[in-house]
Amino acid sequence: MATTCSDASELRSLAHLTSRPDYFGRVSAVVQRLAGAVDEAEALALLKNAAHCMGADSAAFGSFIRDDPSHESYRFLLACDPVWCLEYGRRAWYAHDPWLNYALLHSQPVRASEIPVTTLEEKEIVELAEEFGVKSAVIVPAPASGSVTRIGVLCLGSAQDGFFEGDGFVALKIAARSLAMELNEWWIDRIKRELRESARITSEDLALLRHERLGHGTKRIAAELGTSPGSVDSRFQRINAKLGVANRKAAASLAAEYGLI
Template sequence: MPAMVDNARVLQILPLIPDARSTGEVISLFREAVVGLGADAGVFLSCLRDDATRTSFRSLWACDPSWAADYAFHRRYEHDPWLRYASGDAEPMRSKQLICSSPEEIAFIRAAAEHGFASALIAPAPSSVGLSRVGVLYLGSADPERFEGEKYPQVRVLARSLSMELHHAIAKSMREELLQGSSLTEADLHLLRCEAAGNSSKVIGAAMNLEAKTIDSRFQRLNAKLGAPDRRSAARIAHLYGLL
C-alpha cells in the first residue's frame, strides 16, 4: 500500500463516530477515516430486512457522487457481489479475491472500477439479528494494487472496526427515527417486550390488572403505529431496530 496510512488518526476518529450529533458529522468523520486508511474512496451500506418483502437501505458515501447516483439508478444493490459476500461472511476481504456469480455482478465490478474502486477492501459488519441486518464497508482506490503490502493487515483490522462503528451509528439513527415517527410510548415498548417473551394477552393482562381484551386492543393500536400486520411482526420490527 504505497499510499500514506495514518493509523493513529484513524484510532482517534473511531470513538468519535458513536457520539456524532448528525449524519453530516458521521460522514465527515468517515471521509477522514478513509483518507487515514490510505484509500481514495469509501462507501458504507446498511441493509435491514423487516420481513420477506420489505428491505430498507441506508448508506454513507465518501466518494465520487456519481457512483452513488449510478448505484441507485441502476439498482446495483440487486447484483452487488460485495454486499452478497457480506451477507454470508464476516471476514474482511479484498475484492479481487471474490468470484462473481453472474454477468450482472461482473457489470457491477466494471462500473465500480470506473468510479474509483479498481481495487477494494470489503469489511462486513455483522449484527445480533443475523441476516436481517447486514452492514458492509467498501474502501476503494483507482490503484489496482492499493490494498497490498506490509500495511494491509493493519488496514484490515482498522477497516473492520470502522465498519462496526458506522453500522452502530446508522442503527442508532434508524432507531431514533422509528421512535419519533411511530410515537411509541414506554407502555408500548413494555407490551412489545412481553410479546417477545412469549406472553399471552391473558398473562400480560393479569400482570397489569387488565382484561385480556384490553391488551388485545392496545396491541392493535401499537401494530398500527409500526405498520405491522400483527403483534408478532411488531415485536420483530422492534427487535430489528434495537428497541427491545
C-alpha cells in the same frame, strides 16, 4: 482540534502508509468520534476522514437487515461519486451485488479481487465501480452483536490499480474493521433514537405488530381484536407511516429488530 489526514494521499503505497508509527493512532482518533456524531452529515465527514487516513480515495458504508427483499431497511453513507450511487440505485443492484452478498455470509475483511464474480449482473456492478474510480477495493463486513440482525458492510476504494493488493493489508484490515463496526453501531443507535423520539408507537400498535409477526392475516386479527378488517388495515397504514416503512411486514420486522415486540 479535529483530526485530519491531509497528507495521506501523498503516500501511494499501502505498505508505506501502514508502516507509519502513527497510522493506527490517526485512524483511531477519527473512529472514536463516531459515537458522538449528531447526524448523517457529521458521520459522513468522519467516514471520509477515516477512509483518507487509511489511504482510500472513496468509501461507502451500508447497514441493512438480513433477509430484507424490500430493501426498506437499507441505510447508506456514501463518500464516493454521487453519479455512481445514482446509477447503482437506478438499476436496483442490491440483490446482485457480490460485495454485499459477501458481507451477508462472512465476517472477515477481504480484498474485492478475492470475491468471486460469476454472473453478468455481478460483472456489470464491478465494472461500474471501476468506471467511477474504484479500481482496487476492500470489503469489510460488520456483523451486529446480540439479538440485533442489522449488519453492515464498508467498502474502501482506490483509484490506483492494485493499491490494496500488496503489503500492509493486515494493518489496514484491523483499522478498517474498527471503522466498520463503529459505523454499524452508530446506525443502530440512530434508528433506535428515531423510533423512540418520532414513531410514538402505542400499546395497541404493538399488539397489531405482534399479530403480523406471527403471520396472522387481517381477518384473524380483526376477529381476535373485535374490530373490522378495514379498521385493521387502516391502523397498519398509520403504523407504517409512523415507522417510515412501506408495508406491515417491514413494520413488524423493524419493531422486532429493536426489541419493541
